Amino acid sequence: MANVFLEWGTRRSHRVTFYAAAVGLLIALPHVMPDNYWLRIYSMTGVYVMLALGLNVVAGFTGLLDLSYVAFFGIGAYTFALVSSAQFDVHLPFLIALPAAAFITMGFGLALGSTSIRLSGDYLAIVTLAFAQIFKLLLLNLDQPVNITGGVNGIFGFDPIVILGWRLMSPVAYSYLIWGAALLAIVASWRLKKSRFGRGWEAIREDELAAEALGVSTTWMKLKAFAGGAFVAGATGAIFASFQDSVFPNNFDFPQLVIVYCMVILGGLGNIPGVILGAVLLTVLPEFLREYGAYRMMSYGLILVVLMAIRPQGLLGSVRFLVKGQRRPDKDETGVLRASTDLYYGEERKEDETSPLHSAGHRVVLELERVTMAFGGLTAVQDLDLRLREREILSVIGPNGAGKSTVFNMISGIYPPTEGAIRYEGRGINGLKPHQVARAGIARTFQNLRLFTKMTVLDNAKVGQFCRTRAGVLSILFHLPRFKREEAETEERVREILALFGARLTGYRFDQEAQFLSYANRRRLEIARALATDAKVLMLDEPSAGMNPQETLEITGFIKELRDVHGYTILLIEHKLNLVKTISDRVIALDYGRKIAEGTYDEVAGDERVIEAYLGRKKTQTEEPEQA
Amino acid sequence: MDILSQLPQQLINGLTLGGVYALIAIGYTMVYGILFMLNFAHGEIYMIGGFAGWWVLHLLSSGNRLVMHAALVIALMIVGAMAVSGLVGVLSERFAYRPLRQAPRMNALLSALGVSIFLQNLVLNFQGAKPRFFHVSALIPEGLRVIEVGGVVFSFMRGLVISVSFLFMGVLTYVVKKTKMGKAMRATAQDIEAANFMGIDTDRIIVMVFLIGSALGGAAGTLVGMLFTQVDYYVGFQAGIKGFTAAVLGGIGNIFGAMLGGIILGLLEALATSLFPSAYKDVVAFAVLIVVLIFKPSGLLGEPMREKV
Numbered sequence: 001m002a003n004v005f006l007e008w009g010t011r012r013s014h015r016v017t018f019y020a021a022a023v024g025l026l027i028a029l030p031h032v033m034p035d036n037y038w039l040r041i042y043s044m045t046g047v048y049v050m051l052a053l054g055l056n057v058v059a060g061f062t063g064l065l066d067l068s069y070v071a072f073f074g075i076g077a078y079t080f081a082l083v084s085s086a087q088f089d090v091h092l093p094f095l096i097a098l099p100a101a102a103f104i105t106m107g108f109g110l111a112l113g114s115t116s117i118r119l120s121g122d123y124l125a126i127v128t129l130a131f132a133q134i135f136k137l138l139l140l141n142l143d144q145p146v147n148i149t150g151g152v153n154g155i156f157g158f159d160p161i162v163i164l165g166w167r168l169m170s171p172v173a174y175s176y177l178i179w180g181a182a183l184l185a186i187v188a189s190w191r192l193k194k195s196r197f198g199r200g201w202e203a204i205r206e207d208e209l210a211a212e213a214l215g216v217s218t219t220w221m222k223l224k225a226f227a228g229g230a231f232v233a234g235a236t237g238a239i240f241a242s243f244q245d246s247v248f249p250n251n252f253d254f255p256q257l258v259i260v261y262c263m264v265i266l267g268g269l270g271n272i273p274g275v276i277l278g279a280v281l282l283t284v285l286p287e288f289l290r291e292y293g294a295y296r297m298m299s300y301g302l303i304l305v306v307l308m309a310i311r312p313q314g315l316l317g318s319v320r321f322l323v324k325g326q327r328r329p330d331k332d333e334t335g336v337l338r339a340s341t342d343l344y345y346g347e348e349r350k351e352d353e354t355s356p357l358h359s360a361g362h363r364v365v366l367e368l369e370r371v372t373m374a375f376g377g378l379t380a381v382q383d384l385d386l387r388l389r390e391r392e393i394l395s396v397i398g399p400n401g402a403g404k405s406t407v408f409n410m411i412s413g414i415y416p417p418t419e420g421a422i423r424y425e426g427r428g429i430n431g432l433k434p435h436q437v438a439r440a441g442i443a444r445t446f447q448n449l450r451l452f453t454k455m456t457v458l459d460n461a462k463v464g465q466f467c468r469t470r471a472g473v474l475s476i477l478f479h480l481p482r483f484k485r486e487e488a489e490t491e492e493r494v495r496e497i498l499a500l501f502g503a504r505l506t507g508y509r510f511d512q513e514a515q516f517l518s519y520a521n522r523r524r525l526e527i528a529r530a531l532a533t534d535a536k537v538l539m540l541d542e543p544s545a546g547m548n549p550q551e552t553l554e555i556t557g558f559i560k561e562l563r564d565v566h567g568y569t570i571l572l573i574e575h576k577l578n579l580v581k582t583i584s585d586r587v588i589a590l591d592y593g594r595k596i597a598e599g600t601y602d603e604v605a606g607d608e609r610v611i612e613a614y615l616g617r618k619k620t621q622t623e624e625p626e627q628a
Numbered sequence: 629m630d631i632l633s634q635l636p637q638q639l640i641n642g643l644t645l646g647g648v649y650a651l652i653a654i655g656y657t658m659v660y661g662i663l664f665m666l667n668f669a670h671g672e673i674y675m676i677g678g679f680a681g682w683w684v685l686h687l688l689s690s691g692n693r694l695v696m697h698a699a700l701v702i703a704l705m706i707v708g709a710m711a712v713s714g715l716v717g718v719l720s721e722r723f724a725y726r727p728l729r730q731a732p733r734m735n736a737l738l739s740a741l742g743v744s745i746f747l748q749n750l751v752l753n754f755q756g757a758k759p760r761f762f763h764v765s766a767l768i769p770e771g772l773r774v775i776e777v778g779g780v781v782f783s784f785m786r787g788l789v790i791s792v793s794f795l796f797m798g799v800l801t802y803v804v805k806k807t808k809m810g811k812a813m814r815a816t817a818q819d820i821e822a823a824n825f826m827g828i829d830t831d832r833i834i835v836m837v838f839l840i841g842s843a844l845g846g847a848a849g850t851l852v853g854m855l856f857t858q859v860d861y862y863v864g865f866q867a868g869i870k871g872f873t874a875a876v877l878g879g880i881g882n883i884f885g886a887m888l889g890g891i892i893l894g895l896l897e898a899l900a901t902s903l904f905p906s907a908y909k910d911v912v913a914f915a916v917l918i919v920v921l922i923f924k925p926s927g928l929l930g931e932p933m934r935e936k937v
Binding site: 122133134258308 | 665733750753913
């Protein structure tokens with residue numbers, strides 16, 4: 001769902017106004033605070049905004065429930081404490097201590113992440129919680145035998161911040177430092193979100209396996225999110241330590257974690273304005289409700305439960321005025337209603353009788369040699385040989401459970417085959433991770449639709465381009481030329497691909513979330529997403545499942561066009577044999593994991609073993625097997 | 629001190645802890661087995677069980693004397709704790725988890741985190757931050773205070789904890805394996821939809837699972853309260869992690885794995901206390917947890933989970 005603010009922020013003049021307004025506000029605000037107490041609250045709000053934005057990268061964008069986040073905040077703070085205090089008599093200048101704290105914390109994040117990142121959901125949560133507890137135990141107990149952390153008493157009395165000879169002491173100066181850093185964090189979040197990183201993270205959050213299969217290096221991206229969150233937490237920790245002029249284990253305890261989580265969730269996971277609002281609300285509101293302070297944590301617990309039940313998208317998620325108005329599909333430009341059938345069947349493509357007969361090449365693109373996949377005692381595929389030639393449509397048919405999808409899963413690297421070799425363009429690809437297979441040029445769709453349902457049509461397709469783009473963190477954060485060029489190319493490429501599907505995936509649909517598409521359109525978007533990886537070989541797993549006869553005809557024509565006009569090589573699983581008959585150059589029939597027939601459609605359809613597999617032993621040679 | 633000579637003693641201590649961890653782990657594993665949800669609040673349910681047991685003891689004693697027979701008081705403490713914890717568990721399922729049955733798993737997990745924080749602070753607000761002390765001396769029959777066999781100290785309370793926890797495990801095993809409801813539970817755990825179509829009221833089964841798991845957690849809370857003679861609002865956190873570790877160690881979703889995992893974790897921890905400074909004794913559980921999750925997330929008895937593509 002497109003956000004007006006985000007949309008708005010992309011136009012240059014508006015962007016300048018936005019930054020000017022933000023800077024003006026940040027300069028003015030400290031001077032309108034009634035007293036030093038409120039000035040302090042104001043600065044703490046900035047600290048929480050940074051903390052919440054960092055957590056938002058991990059938990060919001062990427063969906064990783066990282067419960068050691070506040071420990072990273074603590075590592076940053078204690079690192080700063082150790083290098084700019086009398087504790088070890090190390091006195092680094094602030095401009096070195098701050099990045100040191102941030103990078104050291106990021107190092108911890110990477111180390112912790114690399115051990116635990118492949119754990120899913122709840123497991124990751126509990127392991128990170130255990131790490132956080134160990135961290136707290138260490139803080140409390142590392143005052144002996146050598147006093148490192150100061151134990152319960154913490155560490156206090158830090159060097160004053162000196163930046164370019166200017167001593168930063170007054171509360172107002174601190175508020176400038178903190179909110180300046182917070183502004184940087186806001187801009188950085190924004191830029192990350194609207195980049196290949198942001199889309200990759202969101203794809204992981206929505207469906208990790210699909211993201212991986214589309215070429216997103218999920219492990220690496222999750223690690224980056226983890227490290228990024230740790231970096232922000234570490235930097236914030238250093239600033240916080242200096243601001244408070246002391247660090248105690250209590251500052252980095254479980255309740256603190258809960259507070260930051262509540263901020264992010266209240267605003268809406270992944271929603272940047274929302275998270276900022278959440279941080280401001282939960283820092284300022286308790287000040288007004290101080291007499292009920294005892295109930296603060298209790299109400300945080302309730303907030304979490306109630307929000308999850310009635311508004312899991314947070315306060316600002318899908319708020320009407322923040323969402324760009326969408327044109328109704330059934331009205332034309334003048335606002336006149338059109339019949340929906342017009343819209344969907346009116347622009348029927350003319351059957352091009354004279355389309356040049358394509359010719360499948362002879363070169364073998366993809367080759368499976370004696371491939372076997374066994375799950376424990378069950379052999380799903382056995383000794384399968386398969387050759388896919390250039391610009392060929394090869395259909396794999398067979399009864400349910402014959403091992404068709406397993407073949408796809410082996411080729412795309414989801415299941416490593418137990419035995420045998422898979423070669424693509426002469427290169428062995430077994431053992432490659434799914435994202436590497438996608439990058440090599442083999443893309444797939446899923447039988448049971450695995451779209452990124454909360455992402456827009458355009459963004460779904462853009463995820464496909466992830467593996468074709470290279471922009472790194474610095475390119476993205478500083479909007480370097482490479483980033484701008486790649487974004488423009490991605491946008492163009494993706495629109496080009498979606499245009500292949502006509503009005504069904506273009507125009508107002510660009511900004512529609514995938515979850516609101518019709519079933520047939522979701523199937524189409526899955527194909528578009530696979531095309532967007534710039535693959536040469538497409539593996540389509542039941543592309544017409546759930547489509548009505550009209551739609552099936554159309555998708556049949558479309559798949560044919562993909563080969564004839566665009567030169568794709570296609571491996572197809574399909575149960576609708578009419579479709580298979582119309583477009584296949586060759587057909588392979590599987591039964592109980594073995595290849596039972598191979599050849600043209602007619603050869604395979606006439607094969608006794610195939611008929612037997614579909615219809616049973618009774619002789620029905622003259623009949624064609626019907627749709628399974 | 630010689631570690632070997634301490635071994636029998638540590639074995640007893642380990643079995644005591646292990647029985648308790650197993651009782652807690654069962655609650656995690658039963659819920660996880662059906663809903664694939666980590667019930668973060670389970671530790672608090674254990675803690676509430678401790679408080680419930682304290683209140684029963686408090687109400688049934690005047691001064692240092694009990695108003696009825698000690699055995700009856702102990703039984704009532706355990707039953708009371710199970711009732712209160714069971715109720716809290718069922719209520720949390722009804723109001724915090726059931727609305728999220730279809731939601732992404734992260735939402736349910738966050739909701740559970742919310743329940744945990746809510747319960748912990750609820751108790752903090754109404755029972756205070758100071759620990760409540762169990763005046764157990766009247767509960768222990770004269771002459772059985774400490775039994776010493778060949779240098780091994782076997783306190784009455786340890787005996788009680790071990791026998792009660794193993795009794796409950798036996799009863800649960802019977803219920804799950806031999807009764808109609810147990811069969812329904814196993815069916816629901818395997819495939820909730822199919823169980824539903826076969827006429828099993830899966831909502832009711834889920835309520836039962838929360839009831840049983842929470843009740844056992846509550847019993848564990850009260851047993852530990854009697855053993856260490858105190859309870860406070862914060863004990864649920866550590867106990868929760870220990871119980872979860874035990875569940876994971878045994879193979880989450882597998883009830884017998886939870887029992888086995890609990891006992892092993894208890895023994896490991898007892899051994900570790902004789903090797904490391906006591907400040908770090910909790911690190912053992914965390915380390916076990918991390919190592920198991922990273923190297924064998926399916927645990928000792930669990931089946932490897934594979935996502936259907």
